[in-house]
Amino acid sequence: MACSGFRLQLEGYGLTTANILYRLPDYPKIIQSYVWQEYDLHPDFPELRKFLxxxxxxxxxxxxxxxxxxANLIKPAEMKLLDGEFSVH
Structure with a gap:
């Protein structure tokens, strides 16, 4: 069974990384960084928008x-159909 990340890639999702910079509530002059990563659709990024x-x-x-x-990790040109299955010991 394929993992969910692979299935999402086959549906057009790509690995998306967002570096989110935010201000600390008690110290507004200090900027913190948070890294978010998920499979998402380019260019609308619905998952990232939900998170934000x-x-x-x-x-x-x-x-x-x-x-x-x-990054689109899997593209249609990279998928090839095979005529047979080989077993390697």
């Missing part, structure tokens, strides 16, 4: 900026 909406609603640290990197 949760952040704004539920957490006290106001967002400063978000830097996003996205």
């Amino acid at each position: 909406d949760f952040w704004r609603r539920s957490l006290d640290g106001p967002l400063h900026s978000v830097i996003v990197a996205h």
